[in-house]
Each structure stands twice: as C-alpha cells, then as structure tokens.
Amino acid sequence: MNAHEPSLAVSPGLPKSNDGVPVFAEPWQAEAFAMTVRLHEKGVFSWSEWAEALSHELYKPGRRADASDYFDCWVAALSRLVTELSITSPENLDQLTQSWQRAAEATPHGKPILLENDPER
Amino acid sequence: MTSEDPMHHRDDDHHHDNHFSDTQARVKALETVLTQKGLIDPAAIDAIVETYETKIGPRNGARVVARAWSEPDFADWLRSDATAAIASLGYTGRQGEHMRAVFNTPETHNLVVCTLCSCYPWAVLGLPPVWYKAPPYRSRAVIDPRGVLEEFGVKLPETKKIRVWDSTAELRYIVIPERPAGTEGLDQESLGDLVTRDSMIGTGLAIAAGGTR
Structure with missing residues (x-):
C-alpha cells in the first residue's frame, strides 16, 4: 500500500x-x-x-x-x-458513456466488449 | 461447459448477455478519455489494481474450500446449492449472482473462464487477476485448456479430463480443488492456507502439505 x-x-x-x-x-x-x-x-x-x-x-x-x-x-x-x-466536456463524457453501453449490448457472448462495437459509432 | 452454442446466439439474447450499468459505462468512458489524453495508460492502472488484489485476496473462497474438505455435509450442500452454502458463511455477491461449485476429482479437472466480460465471483475470490481479463486467456482456455494449464505450470496426466466452465453474469463458478494427500490432521485454518486463488479458478492446484505458496 x-x-x-x-x-x-x-x-x-x-x-x-x-x-x-x-x-x-x-x-x-x-x-x-x-x-x-x-x-x-x-x-x-x-x-x-x-x-x-x-x-x-x-x-x-x-x-x-x-x-x-x-x-x-x-x-x-x-x-x-x-x-x-476541462480535460473533457460533460457532453463528451455522456456521449462516450452511452456509446459504451450500446457497445456492451451489441457485443455477443464470447467477445470482448470494445468501444468499436457500438453500432452508432 | 462452454456455451459456444449457436442456438443461443440470437440477436435478442444480446441484451441478456452484456450490460453496463450507468456507472460502469462511465468508468469506461473516463478510461477512454483519459487514455486518449495520455493521462493514464492501461498498464499503470492494472499495476495499481494488482497491488490490491493480492492483499484483499481470495481468503473467503479458501475458507469455503477448507470447510468442504473437512465437512462432508457442507460439501454436499455446496454441490447441490452453492449459492446458499456460500451465503451461509456470509459471502454474497452484491448483485445476487448464483454460484456453482465444481469439484475436481482424480478423473476430472475443472477450469473456469469467462469468454464474455470477465465475470468473476468477487465475493469469494476478491478481484480477478489481470490475466483472467485478458482476451488471450479467455479465448485460448476454451480452445486449448491443456496448453493454458501447462503455461501455468500445471501438467495433468493425459488421461485426466478437463472441463471448461464459462461464467455468465448470472452464474459464476468456484473450483473446489482436490485435497492434498497427507493433510488429514490439519484444521480448517491450516487447510485454508493450502488453497490458492488459482486453485479455485482451476489454473492451479492446492499446495501440497508442507509446501509453500
């Protein structure tokens, strides 16, 4: 520690x-x-x-x-x-958060969850 | 068993497969932004996490195993309803996930993997090791479990079967390793010291009596 x-x-x-x-x-x-x-x-x-x-x-x-x-x-x-x-904007952070959620939902079983998996990206 | 069953890969199943809570997704978003800005790198984060995982340690799981070794009734309970048996010791997951205990025998060795999203029984095993979350482990453990085990220094006889269990968000596994020979006289506390984290994932065996971690 x-x-x-x-x-x-x-x-x-x-x-x-x-x-x-x-x-x-x-x-x-x-x-x-x-x-x-x-x-x-x-x-x-x-x-x-x-x-x-x-x-x-x-x-x-x-x-x-x-x-x-x-x-x-x-x-x-x-x-x-x-x-x-000001490292990032709240809007950008929110958008990325939603993007990760869509990516998770769109990732089939057995595959690592990647941001690229977001269908709207 | 591994659930690479195409029948279960319909699109409408995805929603059950993978879900990030708001906070979990926000952590990923922060990680993405901070990595892009060069403020953090995944290796540094893993290194910090690793200092904790060894300290928090899988002591809860070791107690479950030691008890199963010493008390046949508890072992039976664990076999039939691991969720309840483990909860009776006060170890429960925050999300109420179900546990299943898989017992190693002279004939069969069990190995746990999550090919999905590194589901892991936190309540009994603490934080997952970094390698458990790494894509190479996840995919190779399914295809070539014997090879993966050898890399962990576990050489099993060719005749021993290896079963690979694929965790899901709802069902997580703990391996009950075989009790080492020559440990008849040990109490549960000393037995627990022989149970390593890896032996409960299946990438290791319990420490032989008188051996060291």
Whole structure:
C-alpha cells in the first residue's frame, strides 16, 4: 500500500478491510480508484481537490443507507473534476458513456466488449 | 461447459448477455478519455489494481474450500446449492449472482473462464487477476485448456479430463480443488492456507502439505 497510503487517508468513507486496505466489490470500482490514484500521481489534481469533490458527492441527499453507492459517488466526483479541469466536456463524457453501453449490448457472448462495437459509432 | 452454442446466439439474447450499468459505462468512458489524453495508460492502472488484489485476496473462497474438505455435509450442500452454502458463511455477491461449485476429482479437472466480460465471483475470490481479463486467456482456455494449464505450470496426466466452465453474469463458478494427500490432521485454518486463488479458478492446484505458496 505504502505509496498510496497517505492519499487514501483523505478519501472520506473509503471502505477498508480490518487491515486497512481498500475493499472493492467489483473490478470497475478498483479501476475508478486506480485512475484517481494515477491522476493524482501525475499532478492532475491535488488530494484536497479530490477530497472536496468526493465529499460534495457523498453528502448529497438521497444516498443509500448502506453506503453501497459509495463508488457511484466516487465516479461522479471523478467525472466532475475531470470536466471542471476541462480535460473533457460533460457532453463528451455522456456521449462516450452511452456509446459504451450500446457497445456492451451489441457485443455477443464470447467477445470482448470494445468501444468499436457500438453500432452508432 | 462452454456455451459456444449457436442456438443461443440470437440477436435478442444480446441484451441478456452484456450490460453496463450507468456507472460502469462511465468508468469506461473516463478510461477512454483519459487514455486518449495520455493521462493514464492501461498498464499503470492494472499495476495499481494488482497491488490490491493480492492483499484483499481470495481468503473467503479458501475458507469455503477448507470447510468442504473437512465437512462432508457442507460439501454436499455446496454441490447441490452453492449459492446458499456460500451465503451461509456470509459471502454474497452484491448483485445476487448464483454460484456453482465444481469439484475436481482424480478423473476430472475443472477450469473456469469467462469468454464474455470477465465475470468473476468477487465475493469469494476478491478481484480477478489481470490475466483472467485478458482476451488471450479467455479465448485460448476454451480452445486449448491443456496448453493454458501447462503455461501455468500445471501438467495433468493425459488421461485426466478437463472441463471448461464459462461464467455468465448470472452464474459464476468456484473450483473446489482436490485435497492434498497427507493433510488429514490439519484444521480448517491450516487447510485454508493450502488453497490458492488459482486453485479455485482451476489454473492451479492446492499446495501440497508442507509446501509453500
């Protein structure tokens, strides 16, 4: 953990095991986490900027009581930060999101899901 | 078994096959944008994910296996209703996916693959290894399971049958490896230490008594 330890501490509410390591229920959560760690390592944003963006999402009304939407908040925070920093536009991100969903639906069993599989692309 | 059955490849089945939730699709979208901009690369992301997968580890699954080895009743339950048997230990998937336990025997070795979208029993095995998600593993495991196993250092006798199980979003598999010889005196805790993640995917065997991981 070492290298990522200090950064983790400022992600409020991150689910952790008894040993203090983050716990992911599904791979996409680990991917979202890893992307955030990487962007921070590259200096795209500071951890205080990140923590603020995450808190903003976490304290929105309508959260699930069991906190099972924690990583949904995480992804929403990351999306916001990335668009606020003008890395991409919200429209572009939405379009790509829908494109990935169409690609998934259009991919037959046994094939890897690729963005190119979106029939509207 | 592998479900490369053309009868099940009608267009209207696709909707059941592959679906990304809004958030899951958004993660892919972020990944696409950030990769295009040169801010992340998949190898760096995999490397970060990998540091966690070994730590979170498949300890839950190992406990399931150790219990099946020690308690015949539990093994029977696992055989007939793995979802319930595993849930009784407190390990359940978030999406309520069904589990099936496939038992290795002296005659048959089981190997799990997902040719679809890397479906994986997170609740018992933690995060999937990077190779599990890689297209070469997914396609080759179906075509040449014996060759894939050899690359993992598992050489099975020619007479041993290999069955390949193809996970879906609704049904996920855990392999119950054969109990190593000479472990009669071990308690469940020590038995669990012999159960590796790979042995529950079928790309490995349980560690021999007195061996090391």
